Amino acid sequence: MYPYLHVFGLHVPTFGLMLWLAAVTAGVVLDRAFKRAKIQADAIGMVAVAVVAGIIGAKLWHVLDTPSEFHEIGWGVLWDSAGFAWFGGLTFGIGALVFQGWRAKIGALRILDLAAPAAAIGYGVGRIGCFLSGDGCYGIPTNLPWGMAFPNGIEPTFVRVHPTPLYELAAGLLIGWWLWTRGRKHRPTGWILGEYLVLTGLARFLVEFIRRNPKVLWGLSNAQLASAGSALVGIAVLFWAARQTASKPDGATQPVERAA
Numbered sequence: 001m002y003p004y005l006h007v008f009g010l011h012v013p014t015f016g017l018m019l020w021l022a023a024v025t026a027g028v029v030l031d032r033a034f035k036r037a038k039i040q041a042d043a044i045g046m047v048a049v050a051v052v053a054g055i056i057g058a059k060l061w062h063v064l065d066t067p068s069e070f071h072e073i074g075w076g077v078l079w080d081s082a083g084f085a086w087f088g089g090l091t092f093g094i095g096a097l098v099f100q101g102w103r104a105k106i107g108a109l110r111i112l113d114l115a116a117p118a119a120a121i122g123y124g125v126g127r128i129g130c131f132l133s134g135d136g137c138y139g140i141p142t143n144l145p146w147g148m149a150f151p152n153g154i155e156p157t158f159v160r161v162h163p164t165p166l167y168e169l170a171a172g173l174l175i176g177w178w179l180w181t182r183g184r185k186h187r188p189t190g191w192i193l194g195e196y197l198v199l200t201g202l203a204r205f206l207v208e209f210i211r212r213n214p215k216v217l218w219g220l221s222n223a224q225l226a227s228a229g230s231a232l233v234g235i236a237v238l239f240w241a242a243r244q245t246a247s248k249p250d251g252a253t254q255p256v257e258r259a260a
Helices: 014-036 043-065 067-078 086-103 108-133 164-182 191-210 222-246
Strands: 004-007 010-013 148-150 157-161 215-217
Touching: 010 014, 014 043, 014 108, 014 164, 043 086, 043 108, 086 108, 108 164, 108 191, 164 191, 191 222, 215 222
Parallel strands: none
Antiparallel strands: 004 010, 148 157
């Protein structure tokens, strides 16, 4: 593993590098989505704000999720390169996008529909940083041929474990591709968001069975409880979107929204 790249005497953390690449990738995908929807807005700027908010949320949720680590390290845990909680990042990132969508007159749900493929793909790319740095986001020990040890990681392990960041990379890219193709045709507002919440929640729920996170309730980890909640919210959004469409008069069409 390569927690740091040594370039001209500088120690560049691979996690931070891949986080930057994930943000750029998400910005490009969101920009393409805006152009496809004929919306004029600063996609790169919106993604940058959402990433910063997501990082803050991920760190805060991690502190709440692992209070023992906070007691040992103190406030320094907020600056540690390891320790990011998926649900906290998702919640704060969505909140930032909702605010920006409202401010740009795109619409809160509309912006989330447009950003869903970018979020899924960006998350997957970001997981490469977890894999390269060996920050502890490993799975449980395995004898499968693709099991890997991380002796040089930030949190080293010398036994072969599931490389769960690579599983999440594959899931993120697949979900992002699916949502992008679904967005080619008109869908009820909120529909793509609902699918995103269901699919990403399901993917995280399943991968947690082979992650080494502690179980807290009913044999499930905190991440599994959060991802189950995400999937349930996604199902509710899908039902809401379907009912909104059914309640519209026949022949009604949704106007194309443009940013001011």
